[in-house]
Amino acid sequence: MNWVQGKQVEQAGAPNLAAVLTWFVPGAGHLYLGRPLVALVAFAIVQGLYFVGLRLTEGMAFEFLQPDLRGGPYVVALSPEAGNLGALVWHIRQYGFGPGFPREWPPHIHLGTWLTAASGFANACVMLMAHTEARLPKRDASRALRPTLMVFAGWLVPGLGHFLQKRRLRAAVVFVLLVGLVVLGSVLAQGSNLDRERHYYYWGGQFLAGLPAMALEFVHGHARVAGEIPYAEAGLMIGCVGGLLNVLALIDVYGFDENRLLANAPAARGAEPLATDAAS
Amino acid sequence: MNDIGTHLLLFGIVGVAIVVLGAIFSEPEDREAIGSLRKRLVWFFAGCTAVALVMLVIEHTVASVS
Numbered sequence: 001m002n003w004v005q006g007k008q009v010e011q012a013g014a015p016n017l018a019a020v021l022t023w024f025v026p027g028a029g030h031l032y033l034g035r036p037l038v039a040l041v042a043f044a045i046v047q048g049l050y051f052v053g054l055r056l057t058e059g060m061a062f063e064f065l066q067p068d069l070r071g072g073p074y075v076v077a078l079s080p081e082a083g084n085l086g087a088l089v090w091h092i093r094q095y096g097f098g099p100g101f102p103r104e105w106p107p108h109i110h111l112g113t114w115l116t117a118a119s120g121f122a123n124a125c126v127m128l129m130a131h132t133e134a135r136l137p138k139r140d141a142s143r144a145l146r147p148t149l150m151v152f153a154g155w156l157v158p159g160l161g162h163f164l165q166k167r168r169l170r171a172a173v174v175f176v177l178l179v180g181l182v183v184l185g186s187v188l189a190q191g192s193n194l195d196r197e198r199h200y201y202y203w204g205g206q207f208l209a210g211l212p213a214m215a216l217e218f219v220h221g222h223a224r225v226a227g228e229i230p231y232a233e234a235g236l237m238i239g240c241v242g243g244l245l246n247v248l249a250l251i252d253v254y255g256f257d258e259n260r261l262l263a264n265a266p267a268a269r270g271a272e273p274l275a276t277d278a279a280s
Numbered sequence: 281m282n283d284i285g286t287h288l289l290l291f292g293i294v295g296v297a298i299v300v301l302g303a304i305f306s307e308p309e310d311r312e313a314i315g316s317l318r319k320r321l322v323w324f325f326a327g328c329t330a331v332a333l334v335m336l337v338i339e340h341t342v343a344s345v346s
Contacts, residue, residue, distance in 0.1 A: 170304055237294075
């Protein structure tokens with residue numbers, strides 16, 4: 001169905017506005033789109049993750065940054081927490097970078113930083129959902145959940161999103177390559193790469209490989225480095241690339257479901273035709 | 281100095297992953313993605329070789345510290 005030539009149907013709202021509102025306050029985009037219950041659930045999940053993480057870290061997550069990097073709020077812009085901008089800004093204003101001298105870390109600080117980072121990624125998914133919903137007619141809004149869940153699944157386990165879409169070959173390739181890179185990097189670096197305190201920004205890249213990176217970190221990470229590790233930097237870089245490449249896989253996962261969703265939807269105002277539909 | 285052969289092998293592994301993910305990202309169909317792999321690999325590694333050569337030349341000329 002060439003939906004551009006179809007019946008004109010009012011879309012639910014401005015997609016970019018819905019996404020930006022969500023970025024600042026999780027759920028605000030859905031509130032704007034007239035979906036208060038979804039807004040409430042999104043807010044509770046995203047901010048709940050951040051709140052629990054903040055409690056476990058006692059607000060000390062940004063003290064992982066080396067002292068010379070603690071110049072201002074912009075140094076945390078590359079943290080996964082930046083996906084939940086409102087909470088990140090509040091975190092910085094409330095706790096900052098600590099008192100300026102080393103303190104003992106809370107016992108569960110690493111789990112806590114995973115939760116605050118996961119909150120950022122979860123809010124990015126909510127932004128995606130709000131943006132998709134805004135492009136659909138209101139009665140089809142709930143259908144935006146599926147592509148969002150596929151992306152979240154693809155983050156949890158690289159390749160899982162493709163697998164759930166029944167694209168088994170891609171799923172296997174993505175899983176083997178990306179998890180393989182993170183494992184290879186961790187072996188080369190002897191686990192020294194799996195530590196946010198040691199490699200704050202590279203950790204953010206590895207975080208994008210989801211649960212495999214988390215499992216590796218909790219099994220092999222945070223070890224005391226007693227001697228020279230010959231391939232520590234190569235391992236660090238390879239593990240980080242493994243996580244970053246998952247972004248391409250996640251965009252592919254989202255694009256696949258988005259195409260199917262919009263191809264089956266009536267025309268939405270201002271939307272572009274799909275290449276496959278235009279050809280048919 | 282670590283073994284340059286190991287470094288090249290590791291770079292090759294990462295390069296293949298980058299190219300394959302690039303193909304998956306660019307081509308919606310599996311067959312097209314697989315079909316484009318050879319060309320993509322050649323371009324990627326040829327480009328990387330060219331950059332490495334330029335860096336070597338610069339390292340031994342204008343940026344030489346010896």
